[in-house]
Amino acid sequence: MKAGIIFVLAALTFAQQVQPIPGAMDGISYGSLAGNTTLDVFFDHLCDGSAEAWPGLYSFWSSNQDWLRMVIHIYPLPYHYYSFSVGEAGRFIQTMYPANFTSFLSWFFQHQSKYLDAAQAWDQSQLYTNLAHDTQTATGVPFSLTEEALNKDSYDWSLRVSWKYAASKGITGTPQYMVNGIWTPGASNCVTVQDWQSFFSSLY
Template sequence: KKNMKLLVALSIVSIACATQFVPIPGEMEGFSMGPTRTNYTIDVYYDHLCPDSAAAWEGLQKYFHANQYWLRVVIHIFPLPYHTFSFVVSQAGRFIQDNYPDDFISYLQFMFDHRSKYLDTALFWTMQQIKNNIAADASSLSQATFSEVLNALESDSVNNEVRVGWKYGCSRGVSGTPIHFVNGVMVPDATGFTTEQAWAHFFYSLNATKY
């Protein structure tokens, strides 16, 4: 009986310790494109250094540009722990998103196109070299200065924003990238959508089922 009581007590304690409330973001999470009021919103979760995210973005951005008058896309960055430097890359992206939003897509595209630099080459650098390179790249394609980005990489508030965004993704069941939600509903099949045609077929089929 004593052993059973001890086991139950330990289980309760472990559950209590493991239970954490997701912090409420200071504002709506994600980088939004398209009309604020629309029938369809795609929420997408990407990792800056994820090859599958890069492939998914290629098709989605083409479809969005052709249909941006009615389609809203919200990009959430979800740094994966097994991409060693994805978090620090995300910090710079978050700073640009908050302060120079017109340059966020350029930063996203750059990191997708040059992800091997921070997946492979950076493994031989010191953390300071990594931060210097990120600051140099970010400032070269945005209005942000080198020192601004470098300071952002040391900022507790930017660090916390990325963490809150990641926890928000976890609360929605996100565990990898790319993940897509359409009007708040996860669409697992969309992970494999890499072309404009795939999205066109999806929305054609979605609307066809209504009639």
């Protein structure tokens, strides 16, 4: 009996997947590390709710960056067919050209329909070609560099680790937010600058 229990416990231990630890702080950070408030933002490039929230959030952060640090995490949703591949291109820009990431994010938010509606017939080669072309349009980063990056396993793995990090924090969709490490479901309804002002006023 005791041996059976030990066997079951051992099997359960090995069955559990170890949470991978990001090689560096996850996400791309905006603002000073000295700010006393950190807003973690979980977006999907192809989520219309994320696209709707972004302009007001960025404007609010721009006016309050003396005290507010913003960290954007990309959390590709499985029901957005090409979301993970767009996220890989974004991870490449975030890693190699961080100053261009805002332009990348804004461009893809504005052109979601291309990847949501018209792209269902693309194979992987066509998808990568379109992503590399659109990344160049959005950021100025040469087509060939993005195309090469999309064929590397490193950005695929990095985005998977980031996704698992978000899931470990209880993130289930986008847009979702955490303030100083605490999930704040009420923030998911914020769209305008006034919404964000009211939200933070209610906290402090």
